[in-house]
Amino acid sequence: MESRGFMEKNLLLSFFLSVLSLTVGLSRAQMVPAMFVFGDSLVDVGNNNYLPVSIAKADFPHNGIDFPTKKPTGRFCNSKNTADFLAEKLGLPSSPPYISLSKKKDASSYINSVSFASGGAGIFNGTDQTFRQSITLSKQVDNYIAVLKFLVQQMGPPSTENHLSKSLFTIVIGSNDIFDYFESSNLRKKNTLQQFVDLMAQTLKGQLKRLYEYGARKLVLTGIGAIGCVPEVRVENETHECSEEHKFWSVRYNEGMKAMLKGLKSELQGINYSYFDTYSVMQNVIQKPSSYGTNDHVFWDLYHPTEATARVFVDNIFYGPSQYCIPMNVRQLVSV
């Protein structure tokens, strides 16, 4: 009886402690309290499964074939994507899709991490129209603000502020906007490509400022990858080469984004960020996949990298040299 009572007390205590650590602090393996993910299909973990009209979906075979459940999850990949691996590195479970959490109507499910990302999304409101429906970046930030209000109710303003200031805000977006420009004669009439990519960086900056206003202090941003080399673009070239035009403009945009981030840091007090040069790392993987241990496919479908490629990205995002991670990698960002 004695020992049973002791056990029960211990169980109760450890239950209490784990609830406490969920609410106010970190469990031992966690490097940050939470990660909030924004972006497109490169990091969507299932939000689009809930969008009835969207044609940007991955809820059918053979997506997910190498996932632990072997089932489609809504990830545009054979298994886990960049967001999953980044969470793993941080000692966090994958950030669950916001829409699945919002259906539970249980505010406590927002405490750890949330993914707002949606396949087909762009920096611009209109970009998603090609896919009929997706959650634009602007709307993703609105959804985050709704979550923040729940957190404040649960934890109170000071704890929420502390929780958010140590959390990571990961944003992977922009490729769809550039694809959209190449496909839309309307957009081409309105702006030159230079104006368009400048406007992308400025619009992204506006959304980052909103995140800052609502508590974000540590940002992880990835530049656009080698979108001129995705299979969908390569098949359009008779010799199946990468598109020089896509290459040129994704690099241009990335330069603009880097400059924008530098400016943002000088404008907003207490902000730190890690920018990842996806383009260069992806280019290296495409040219020399074996040196990264990928002896199979770099791409899973017409647009998206395989799990193996996503793993290479995250190893570099997390531990990468200052050549690719500007001004620091995510491991450094965590401990700033």
Ligand SMILES: *[C@@H]1O[C@H](CO)[C@@H](O)[C@H](O)[C@H]1NC(C)=O
């Ligand atoms: C984008 O849509 C939001 C509504 O979700 C609106 O508040 C915002 O002004 C729009 N942005 C632009 C540039 O039109």
Ligand SMILES: *[C@@H]1O[C@H](CO)[C@@H](O)[C@H](O)[C@H]1NC(C)=O
């Ligand atoms: C195919 O790609 C090569 C290399 O970028 C380029 O020189 C050539 O013009 C492209 N062909 C077409 C049909 O676009």
Ligand SMILES: *[C@@H]1O[C@H](CO)[C@@H](O)[C@H](O)[C@H]1NC(C)=O
């Ligand atoms: C992080 O941001 C703060 C506030 O801007 C700054 O003082 C600090 O030097 C930054 N840390 C690094 C490693 O850049």
